[in-house]
Amino acid sequence: MTADKELSALVAEYSALRRKLHQHPEIGLETIETVSLVKSKLGEYGIQHEDIGVNSLVAKINKGTGDATVAFRVDMDGLEMSEVNDFAHKSRVEGRMHACGHDGHCTSLLAFAALLQNMEFNGTVLLLFQSGEEGYEGALRVIEDAFFTKYKVDHIFGYHTIPGVETGKIVVHKGACMSSEDRIDIQITGKSGHASMPHVCNEPFAAVADIIKGLQSIVVRKIPSHERGVVSITQVHGGTLRNGIPDSVMIQGNVRTNNVAVQDLIEDNVRNIVSGVSTMYGVEAELEYDRKHPVLVNSEPDLAINAARRAVGDANVITDMESSMAAEDFAFFMEHTKGCYVWIGNGKDSAPLHNSRFDYNDDILPVVLGFFSEVVREIL
Ligand SMILES: [Zn+2]
Ligand SMILES: [Zn+2]
Incomplete structure (x- = not known):
């Protein structure tokens, strides 16, 4: 298969998996089935992983002899609210829905794990699948479980899908990103x-x-x-x-x-x-x-901007957008190491986050994979 065909096959496979996850949202730190799905996909690729925090997971992929490490973190939890969409992959659990796109965040990192199998780099990539972002202190549970002692984390990157910004665009804040x-x-x-x-x-x-x-x-x-x-x-x-x-x-x-x-x-x-x-x-x-x-302050925006420009082109990287007054527990990781949290456009017409009609836009998966890959190339 050509690289393009391989990528579109990967996007199709993981979009289907994302819709499956969307049907079965789990709340807070109780991301038990989601983690078991993540483990089974990582197992298919023979990727080493271990539990951390409460129902969170770290996977480790090491190549070459380099000792630099970059971590990518995604969240996995849904929200206690009812979905009013009527598409086939609507939540099957009344009173729960993936209204913040964490189903997409989770599957995009799994797709990235698959992509990394055939990618050349020199060093270590850590993939952190985190529970309990929506007010359950999932990040703190991971840090308290010695994440930064068990692993050398030189850099950490993360993203949130963002409604109102066109697909194909990446937003990087030079400084504060979330409140x-x-x-x-x-x-x-x-x-x-x-x-x-x-x-x-x-x-x-x-x-x-x-x-x-x-x-x-x-x-x-x-x-x-x-x-x-x-x-x-x-x-x-x-x-x-x-x-x-x-x-x-x-x-x-x-x-x-x-x-x-x-x-x-x-x-x-x-x-x-x-x-x-x-x-x-x-x-x-x-x-x-x-x-x-804490305030989420990006300490490596230039690295993220370079990676984003290579992934989507200069014209599609936005660096002058106001920061959000919403909070994000990725900020706790940024108190321990360097890195950057970016926003990736979910589409101009997307329903807002935490809205009963929100749905992660599967078209952004190639953008996420492109950005993550360029971050790896930049560091490793
Ligand atoms: Zn949220
Ligand atoms: Zn969120």
Whole structure:
């Protein structure tokens, strides 16, 4: 077979496999069947692999005598939502769907494993199939299981399929690519009592109102206008009676930014506002400020840009797109080594990510394979 025919046979085989995975989404760290499918395909090629983290897997392909190593990481988990598509490969599991394209991410790395069999390189390629990206800390479980001790990882690369960008295009950010995510939990405690006698109570709601107003002023008043940040209040719970003042009220919020200095500034201001307002009203405030995900900052964008240009041509590499305010746990790997996370166009007309009509576009598989191959050529 010619190289072109071989590639189209590979694309056809793995597109079919992707549609099979799409029908059977698994959630969070419970990617048991998906991992078993990955293992059986790797077994067909005789590729060495081992379990890591929780239902994640590392495959290792070594050629020549070079000691440089590059890792490629994909995620595998679906989402707890119902699919409304009516095509044949629609999810067979009610209340679960692959609405973030992780079915495609997973199969594209398997197809790359197949491609690597016939590719010349000098060194080691690691293929990391990760569970639990959608808020289940799958990356942290892999790192805690000594990923960076068991393996020498000189570089790590990853991608996300991206709706609204034409197929055939690759987006590389020179710096921040995905945002941090911080979680705020505030418990405001006063003194409960009858609604008709507020003077003998210490009602918490006035403090809650001022805290919410204060938090919402941080982005517009405290962050320089050329920087980006989001502070959202997402839950307020308190009270059970119409005629009673409760003891306490709980506030939850979510903070995003693409700059660590802005993240520090937001946290400082949250702490000042909560402590200042609670002192003013004489209520107790308990604040938990949890930095859940770091900012994902690309440390090797030039390497990715070179690889992308060779894979799809200069005109198809976008380097000036705004970073996303969504978080991505690939950021944890980037705290340990160098690398880059890119976006690969899922098509102009693609449904958005996490939408009940989303579907990974199988036409992008050759783009992914081309990009990964050029990264290997660049490093090994
Ligand atoms: Zn997602
Ligand atoms: Zn995703």
